[in-house]
Amino acid sequence: MSYTPDRRAVLLGLPLAAAFAAPGVAHAQLAGQVEVVESEYSTIYVTRNGGIYSMVFGVNQKLFTESLYNPAQPRELPVEYTRYMTAGLAYPPAVTNVLEIGLGGGTTAQYLHLHMPQANITCVELDKQVIALATKYFGFRPDARLRAVEADGRRFFARDRRRYDLIMVDAYRGTFVPFHLLTKEFFTIVKSRLTPGGAMVQNIEPCTMLYPAAINTLRAVFANIDIYEAGGNVVAIAYDGPERTAASLQARAVALQRAHAFRHPLPQLLAGRAVQRTAEPNGRVLVDDFAPAESLAGTARGNDRTVQGARGQIRSARCPV
Amino acid sequence: MPSLTQAAILAFGFFLGVAMMGFQMAASRFLTPYFGSGIQVWASLISTTMLALMAGYYIGGTLADRRPRSGVLGAALIVAAIFLAAAPFIKDPVLGWASGAFENIVIGALISSVAIMVAPLTLMSFFSPYAVRLLLSDAQHGGRVAGLVYSITTVGNIVGTLGTSFVLMPLMGSRMITFTFAAVVALCGAGLMALRAGAAADGGDAR
Numbered sequence: 430m431s432y433t434p435d436r437r438a439v440l441l442g443l444p445l446a447a448a449f450a451a452p453g454v455a456h457a458q459l460a461g462q463v464e465v466v467e468s469e470y471s472t473i474y475v476t477r478n479g480g481i482y483s484m485v486f487g488v489n490q491k492l493f494t495e496s497l498y499n500p501a502q503p504r505e506l507p508v509e510y511t512r513y514m515t516a517g518l519a520y521p522p523a524v525t526n527v528l529e530i531g532l533g534g535g536t537t538a539q540y541l542h543l544h545m546p547q548a549n550i551t552c553v554e555l556d557k558q559v560i561a562l563a564t565k566y567f568g569f570r571p572d573a574r575l576r577a578v579e580a581d582g583r584r585f586f587a588r589d590r591r592r593y594d595l596i597m598v599d600a601y602r603g604t605f606v607p608f609h610l611l612t613k614e615f616f617t618i619v620k621s622r623l624t625p626g627g628a629m630v631q632n633i634e635p636c637t638m639l640y641p642a643a644i645n646t647l648r649a650v651f652a653n654i655d656i657y658e659a660g661g662n663v664v665a666i667a668y669d670g671p672e673r674t675a676a677s678l679q680a681r682a683v684a685l686q687r688a689h690a691f692r693h694p695l696p697q698l699l700a701g702r703a704v705q706r707t708a709e710p711n712g713r714v715l716v717d718d719f720a721p722a723e724s725l726a727g728t729a730r731g732n733d734r735t736v737q738g739a740r741g742q743i744r745s746a747r748c749p750v
Numbered sequence: 751m752p753s754l755t756q757a758a759i760l761a762f763g764f765f766l767g768v769a770m771m772g773f774q775m776a777a778s779r780f781l782t783p784y785f786g787s788g789i790q791v792w793a794s795l796i797s798t799t800m801l802a803l804m805a806g807y808y809i810g811g812t813l814a815d816r817r818p819r820s821g822v823l824g825a826a827l828i829v830a831a832i833f834l835a836a837a838p839f840i841k842d843p844v845l846g847w848a849s850g851a852f853e854n855i856v857i858g859a860l861i862s863s864v865a866i867m868v869a870p871l872t873l874m875s876f877f878s879p880y881a882v883r884l885l886l887s888d889a890q891h892g893g894r895v896a897g898l899v900y901s902i903t904t905v906g907n908i909v910g911t912l913g914t915s916f917v918l919m920p921l922m923g924s925r926m927i928t929f930t931f932a933a934v935v936a937l938c939g940a941g942l943m944a945l946r947a948g949a950a951a952d953g954g955d956a957r
Contacts, residue, residue: 469788469789470788470789555786555788580786581785581786581787581788581855582786583783583784583786584784584785584786584849584855587784587849587850588853607782607786607787608779608782608787609782609783609786609787612783614783615783716923717783718779718923718924718925719922719923719924720779721919724916724919724920725920
């Protein structure tokens with residue numbers, strides 16, 4: 430085990446760590462632990478159990494498993510919801526440029542790169558230690574067509590002016606999305622960077638009151654929202670223009686499957702589509718000025734109790750709604 | 751000085767402490783869409799607050815000896831309230847400009863924080879040295895008076911930080927929070943002007 434403290438994090442993080450971290454949690458020894466890194470944003474654990482690598486984040490005394498990777502099966506996506514993130518490929522008329530916000534282990538981006546080597550994939554990740562660990566353990570191999578950019582997701586758009594056929598957003602901190610990546614203003618920026626017919630894919634934790642707010646905020650910006658229930662998470666795909674028919678999406682999925690032989694067949698993933706035609710009850714549209722993402726994420730949906738489960742646990746067992 | 755006046759001054763100190771940290775929390779919501787939620791934003795906000803405290807303590811302390819009247823402090827706080835109320839209107843032009851002009855997040859966030867926060871927070875920090883001057887009856891109790899003033903404003907700081915994060919933010923928008931604190935600061939300023947405490951007649955260094 431190697432331990433690599435980031436100097437700046439140690440300097441600035443010490444008072445915070447002393448205030449919030451329970452002794453023993455910050456340096457918990459996880460089963461099969463191979464590396465622990467204290468980054469500017471969280472404690473990142475890499476474990477290896479039964480040949481599978483996990484990237485686990487420690488945020489406010491809780492552990493969240495964000496990525497799994499099996500080096501023996503580099504074309505496989507072990508986390509179910511990440512397979513559904515790829516369903517977005519069937520929406521744009523062509524997939525040339527893809528943007529991913531929130532890298533994690535980089536497995537989804539690498540999956541796209543392996544299957545569609547001609548596509549340009551840009552991954553934006555706030556934490557440079559996450560990029561380093563993804564490269565070291567999770568088979569993430571940046572090259573000319575797979576770029577990793579160290580930046581805040583929203584700040585990235587302030588300086589990047591390109592358009593993308595598909596924009597995938599999966600930026601989490603524990604159970605909540607940083608508030609500025611889940612507002613009407615942010616989705617409006619994302620929409621402005623999509624090519625005509627392009628789509629946005631958003632991973633949403635369905636068990637908290639952040640869910641109805643996220644869905645209704647997406648609805649406030651995009652004409653259409655499709656929902657894919659994905660192993661305890663929900664993947665929402667948002668796009669403009671007329672509503673796509675199931676047949677047209679299936680036809681496109683079949684064509685892409687034939688061309689790229691995806692390990693997780695696109696037509697099967699598309700079969701999980703549900704169209705969100707109505708607003709979610711009790712979901713307020715979030716704006717930059719008012720986006721209590723943290724408190725919404727701390728309230729369980731339906732029974733108004735504080736969520737105790739880690740994201741990884743909720744993922745494996747569908748939450749009671 | 752009657753003890754009711756002293757109690758009122760200390761109560762104003764508490765509410766100003768609340769407003770000072772509460773505004774900092776609201777300002778963090780202003781900066782994040784432009785500069786992200788990284789450590790750079792918090793470092794900028796905290797150092798800007800410290801800069802304002804430094805300037806406010808120094809200027810306020812000097813002014814308190816020259817014009818030791820609650821009305822002068824009250825007027826400074828009214829001006830601070832005007833700056834606070836203006837912050838939601840100037841923030842987007844300032845942040846938009848700084849976000850585009852500086853590639854370095856720390857520089858952009860720091861310049862924005864200074865532009866939005868320094869004026870009101872500096873004027874608000876006049877309070878502590880002024881309150882010590884107004885409450886002090888003799889040098890014998892200087893330590894106790896200063897300690898009391900700093901303790902009470904700091905209790906306000908704690909309430910402002912926690913209350914804004916966990917009570918106000920789930921209830922209302924950041925602009926409304928800022929307007930609320932502007933009103934609180936204006937009321938404190940008006941109260942201090944109404945108190946007419948301090949050496950109104952003799953001025954100078956009279957004690």
